[in-house]
Amino acid sequence: MSNIVVDKTKVPWWVSNVIVPLVNLSLALFVSGIFIFIAGENPIEAVKLIIFGSFGYIQGFAYTLYYTTNFIFTGLAFAVAFHCRLFNIGGEGQAYIGGLGVFLVAINLSFLPVPIVWLLAILGAILFGAAWAYIPAYLQSKRGSHVVITTIMFNFIASSLMIYLLVDVIRDTNQMAPHTVKLPEEIWLPSFEALSGVLGIKIRYSPLNLTFLLAIASLFFVWFLIWKTRWGYEMRAVGHNTQAAIYAGISPHKNIIIAMCISGGLAGLLGVNEILGVSHKIQAGFPAGYGFTGIAVALMGRNHPIGILPAAFLFGILYQGGSEVTFEMPNITRYMFVAVQGLIILFSGALENLFRPQIESFFVNRLNREVRS
Amino acid sequence: MVSPILELKNINKSFGHVHANKDINLTINKGTIHGIIGENGAGKSTLMSIVFGLYQANSGSIKVNGNEIKLRSPKDSIINGIGMVHQHFMLVENFTVLENIILGFEGETVFGEKLKKAKKDLKKLCETYNFNIDLDATISDLSVGFRQRVEILKSLYRGAEILILDEPTGVLTPQEVDELFKILRSLKDEGKTIVLITHKLIEIMDLTSEVSVMRQGEMVGHTRTENTNKEKLAEMMVGRSVLLRVDKPEVEKGETVFKVKDLTVKDDLDVIRVKNVNLEICSGEILGIAGVTGNGQTELLEALSGIRNVESGNIELFGETISQKDNYLNPRMLKEKGLAHVPEDRQRMGLVTDFKAYENLIFGYHDQEPYSKSSILNHKEIIEYSNKVMKEYDVRPSSPNLLTSNFSGGNQQKIILSRELNEKPKVLLVGQPTRGVDIGAIEFIHQRLIDMRNKGAAILVASVELEEVLSLSDRIIVMFDGKIVGEKINKNVTDRELGLLMAGVTE
Ligand SMILES: Nc1ncnc2c1ncn2[C@@H]1O[C@H](COP(=O)(O)OP(=O)(O)OP(=O)(O)O)[C@@H](O)[C@H]1O
Numbered sequence: 009m010s011n012i013v014v015d016k017t018k019v020p021w022w023v024s025n026v027i028v029p030l031v032n033l034s035l036a037l038f039v040s041g042i043f044i045f046i047a048g049e050n051p052i053e054a055v056k057l058i059i060f061g062s063f064g065y066i067q068g069f070a071y072t073l074y075y076t077t078n079f080i081f082t083g084l085a086f087a088v089a090f091h092c093r094l095f096n097i098g099g100e101g102q103a104y105i106g107g108l109g110v111f112l113v114a115i116n117l118s119f120l121p122v123p124i125v126w127l128l129a130i131l132g133a134i135l136f137g138a139a140w141a142y143i144p145a146y147l148q149s150k151r152g153s154h155v156v157i158t159t160i161m162f163n164f165i166a167s168s169l170m171i172y173l174l175v176d177v178i179r180d181t182n183q184m185a186p187h188t189v190k191l192p193e194e195i196w197l198p199s200f201e202a203l204s205g206v207l208g209i210k211i212r213y214s215p216l217n218l219t220f221l222l223a224i225a226s227l228f229f230v231w232f233l234i235w236k237t238r239w240g241y242e243m244r245a246v247g248h249n250t251q252a253a254i255y256a257g258i259s260p261h262k263n264i265i266i267a268m269c270i271s272g273g274l275a276g277l278l279g280v281n282e283i284l285g286v287s288h289k290i291q292a293g294f295p296a297g298y299g300f301t302g303i304a305v306a307l308m309g310r311n312h313p314i315g316i317l318p319a320a321f322l323f324g325i326l327y328q329g330g331s332e333v334t335f336e337m338p339n340i341t342r343y344m345f346v347a348v349q350g351l352i353i354l355f356s357g358a359l360e361n362l363f364r365p366q367i368e369s370f371f372v373n374r375l376n377r378e379v380r381s
Numbered sequence: 382m383v384s385p386i387l388e389l390k391n392i393n394k395s396f397g398h399v400h401a402n403k404d405i406n407l408t409i410n411k412g413t414i415h416g417i418i419g420e421n422g423a424g425k426s427t428l429m430s431i432v433f434g435l436y437q438a439n440s441g442s443i444k445v446n447g448n449e450i451k452l453r454s455p456k457d458s459i460i461n462g463i464g465m466v467h468q469h470f471m472l473v474e475n476f477t478v479l480e481n482i483i484l485g486f487e488g489e490t491v492f493g494e495k496l497k498k499a500k501k502d503l504k505k506l507c508e509t510y511n512f513n514i515d516l517d518a519t520i521s522d523l524s525v526g527f528r529q530r531v532e533i534l535k536s537l538y539r540g541a542e543i544l545i546l547d548e549p550t551g552v553l554t555p556q557e558v559d560e561l562f563k564i565l566r567s568l569k570d571e572g573k574t575i576v577l578i579t580h581k582l583i584e585i586m587d588l589t590s591e592v593s594v595m596r597q598g599e600m601v602g603h604t605r606t607e608n609t610n611k612e613k614l615a616e617m618m619v620g621r622s623v624l625l626r627v628d629k630p631e632v633e634k635g636e637t638v639f640k641v642k643d644l645t646v647k648d649d650l651d652v653i654r655v656k657n658v659n660l661e662i663c664s665g666e667i668l669g670i671a672g673v674t675g676n677g678q679t680e681l682l683e684a685l686s687g688i689r690n691v692e693s694g695n696i697e698l699f700g701e702t703i704s705q706k707d708n709y710l711n712p713r714m715l716k717e718k719g720l721a722h723v724p725e726d727r728q729r730m731g732l733v734t735d736f737k738a739y740e741n742l743i744f745g746y747h748d749q750e751p752y753s754k755s756s757i758l759n760h761k762e763i764i765e766y767s768n769k770v771m772k773e774y775d776v777r778p779s780s781p782n783l784l785t786s787n788f789s790g791g792n793q794q795k796i797i798l799s800r801e802l803n804e805k806p807k808v809l810l811v812g813q814p815t816r817g818v819d820i821g822a823i824e825f826i827h828q829r830l831i832d833m834r835n836k837g838a839a840i841l842v843a844s845v846e847l848e849e850v851l852s853l854s855d856r857i858i859v860m861f862d863g864k865i866v867g868e869k870i871n872k873n874v875t876d877r878e879l880g881l882l883m884a885g886v887t888e
């Protein structure tokens with residue numbers, strides 16, 4: 009490995025927090041470019057398509073923001089648990105069960121005034137997601153079963169449970185496919201095109217809806233929770249130094265459970281976007297990997313809301329732009345973009361520190377030179 | 382005959398707006414033991430980290446044997462014959478001594494013949510300097526003193542001619558200190574050069590031939606040890622004369638505060654560490670626990686402070702049972718009853734080093750008003766409070782927003798002390814109150830403890846420094862192998878008496 013030792017005290021913050029992630033990202037995209045080339049397409053064209061697809065027209069941009077919404081939720085979910093040094097890999101399952109919560113509340117209470125239904129459905133998402141995270145949290149805190157393992161297992165269990173429910177219990181009996189009936193139209197969350205319609209602007213369909221604002225609010229909520237409240241303080245204390253936490257009378261058990269439940273609740277909010285906002289019913293497998301991609305979003309965003317927002321947006325661009333590319337370029341399949349995501353996760357997560365010393369020492373030396381001259 | 386081996390010229394180093402080293406000049410002669418002293422945060426560790434290549438100076442030059450060298454990383458220093466033993470050892474716990482020394486030795490893979498040769502070389506080094514180390518022992522089985530020796534051996538094996546030791550005796554027992562000093566002397570006799578950073582002036586007087594004094598980032602003086610004494614050194618360091626002894630007026634003892642009955646406590650590995658201990662502490666009294674580290678003091682303090690479950694017996698605080706087997710009040714509840722605790726090991730327990738200073742200054746009190754209200758932290762209050770106590774306890778720099786790991790060792794200790802003493806506890810448990818703290822601050826801390834006692838606090842002090850126990854305590858107990866082997870009223874007690882008890886010799 010590299011032998012470069014950098015005097016950490018001389019590295020400016022923007023080098024470690026902005027330049028390094030950008031370099032890692034560029035590398036991932038460069039390697040992806042090679043794959044696209046090998047697949048027989050022009051990488052430059054692909055980039056153009058991605059940019060056009062995600063920014064070039066309103067509808068595309070709305071799609072980008074819709075994906076961003078989901079990534080904000082799952083990214084925040086991972087980040088909150090991580091501040092307590094818990095690797096919650098179970099965002100996928102928690103989102104799935106969160107969706108169940110949204111649906112059950114909305115379908116059973118749809119007679120209530122609409123804003124109240126929304127509020128309760130949001131609560132349902134949070135509670136169900138949190139409950140699904142509670143079990144691994146309990147097992148970790150009381151029995152020491154590692155959350156990484158149990159949350160992965162709980163993704164499978166969630167998936168099997170939901171298939172069972174969708175096939176045998178809550179399936180729309182007029183249909184063969186495993187999904188529920190639609191929620192009554194009055195309680196759907198207003199979509200972006202409906203909202204623009206009110207302002208007199210006509211826009212074609214996109215799945216973007218009011219949940220986007222909920223995602224933005226969640227960013228603020230997490231920032232406030234982690235840095236401004238006693239709970240965040242205690243979670244961070246447990247995460248950084250469990251021994252010291254015990255000394256200070258902060259219970260690791262309790263905080264593991266709180267952190268995981270908040271994490272699960274945030275993941276559950278994905279169900280609000282998908283069910284109350286977009287499809288209005290539960291479809292099998294609706295979390296579609298957002299939970300896992302959220303891990304990469306959080307890692308790229310350095311587990312801070314200020315980082316998670318651009319990281320989620322970036323993945324939004326890739327998702328939306330990527331689907332444009334697969335549409336226009338026959339040789340590129342959907343799976344190709346799964347690979348691209350994989351590369352981004354690899355470079356900005358697993359290989360985070362691969363080039364860090366070189367980049368940092370480059371800047372440190374440059375800055376030194378400036379100081380001297 | 383004396384020739385300089387290491388020359389530093391106009392070394393400057395800043396961390397943000399903290400100017401840690403200002404135009405430092407220092408010459409170290411070959412074959413000497415050179416002491417460096419100075420207040421907490423004076424810049425000693427920083428300077429030596431520059432010499433070892435961990436930090437790079439902003440300006441200045443370094444010469445080894447008259448040749449100017451560039452130090453970009455520890456690798457460069459090792460090539461130039463400079464070795465450093467850090468306060469926190471950097472050894473792989475589950476590797477053997479041999480593996481630890483050989484692995485990571487840049488660019489070499491050692492097998493077969495080479496391994497045999499390495500082992501032979503190391504054996505020879507061990508013999509020359511009386512290291513008395515089993516090269517095949519696993520690190521985790523070794524005591525702190527031996528681990529330190531492994532670090533020294535590692536530096537020597539890599540060709541160190543200059544060996545830097547940063548506060549090496551802070552964590553050692555008195556016997557271990559003696560043995561370390563023997564080794565250092567024999568290293569000197571073989572022509573090696575040693576740089577010793579310490580807060581214990583007695584060590585400077587015993588061991589060194591020259592001493593340099595730093596204050597607030599500057600080098601304020603060099604002197605030959607034979608031309609000075611402890612008092613003069615203390616004055617050079619702090620810039621005023623220091624009382625090396627505190628005033629302790631007689632006060633009436635009050636009611637019994639802590640009552641410990643037949644207490645037995647196990648450690649994390651289920652080994653019994655405290656055996657049938659009975660003790661009482663009254664208000665207005667300082668009870669000192671003397672004893673070599675590892676004789677149960679840690680576990681006793683942890684049980685008293687609600688961190689550790691007890692095996693049998695019970696603990697009463699103000700007449701109320703606070704701890705029995707599998708049933709004890711946690712530290713937070715005890716805090717509400719007025720108990721404060723300064724833990725022995727600041728890095729492991731007393732601080733979250735990744736927190737900012739202000740976050741550590743309220744650690745454990747963070748849920749109380751005015752620091753937080755309905756679970757929301759009151760940032761403004763906390764900062765105001767932090768500014769106040771940091772000034773009062775002279776924590777340097779007094780920047781509440783600085784990351785705790787960026788404070789010097791002694792200043793980290795002051796952060797804990799200011800937090801625990803400032804809450805005006807009725808009962809105070811203190812482990813190693815002044816470890817790593819400079820003498821000016823020791824005087825201040827001792828004075829604080831005595832003031833608190835005068836005002837009626839019940840205080841328990843566990844310290845490996847006999848001098849500290851003797852100057853603070855009203856009553857002294859000695860722990861050996863988990864038992865209390867002696868109890869003395871602190872009148873005319875001698876070091877010797879305590880020393881014998883500490884070694885397990887009972888009369
Ligand atoms: N990495 C860092 N970032 C910012 N400031 C630092 C850093 N390391 C040291 N400092 C500051 O530099 C000053 C000198 O610290 P240093 O550790 O050299 O003191 P010291 O003389 O070794 O003190 P002590 O006796 O307490 O160990 C202190 O004010 C400290 O806060």
Ligand SMILES: [Mg+2]
Binds near residue numbers: 790
């Ligand atoms: Mg130091």
